[in-house]
Amino acid sequence: MNNIVTRIFRSSLGKKYIMALTGFGLFGFVVAHLIGNLQIFLGPESINRYGAFLQGLGELLWMARISLLVMVLLHIWAAIKISAENKAARPIAYQSYNPTTASYASRTMLMSGLIIFFFIIYHLLHFTAQIPGVNLSHQDFKILHDEKGRHDVYAMMILGFRQPIVSIFYIIAISLLSLHLSHGVRAMFQSLGWKKKSYANALHCFATGVSIFIFVGYISIPIAILLGFGKEILK
């Protein structure tokens, strides 16, 4: 057993599988998190109930958080190792390297991944740890509660995204996340051996469609708030 695990972690194919499976898990989280967050458009009751439900999961929530962290770390580790192995296998750069043959998304995976990583750290300090200094609104998000005594996630999001600099940073990070996923989802299918010629086009369309859904879905929240959505809470 120990031997199998060591072989998976050492072999190039094993690392590709680790990349694909952790990417799949993280992708699932990104879609689920988006669906949860979109409840802001249903009003405070809906999103605050959802926030209270998540907090009420207790140990299960912590198990999900730890699994996410392990997936992120394994994903980054595999990305760095695969990239180093590819470089070592090709010590001399291609004589006539033509970047137009590889998509922009595929050439910028390490860079976009790194920026997304820093965005997640900021995002955790902003909305999960709710450190007052990072939200730029001079508000302490921890003291926001609705009339039912639940954490007021609705007010936190409205106050958080009314800061243009914060919203712009989110929009940039979400754009990079969508770019990363547009290539990542396709690469994942390839690593898992699901990219047969007969349905390559369908997988391409799926990867593009889902990236657009993630992009439009996530950016709709800061944009709507910058345009005045939820401003009734300021009265």
Ligand code: HEM
């Ligand atoms: C408009 C965009 C987003 C909004 C409004 C949003 C909202 C939130 C909120 C309110 C929380 C805190 C939940 C709580 O502790 O009660 C949260 C946590 C989190 N978000 Fe986001 N999020 C956004 C984008 C993203 C993206 C793009 C990612 C990943 C790439 C992400 C990853 C996370 C993670 C990992 C947590 C921590 C979950 C936990 O510890 O419970 N979020 N988000």
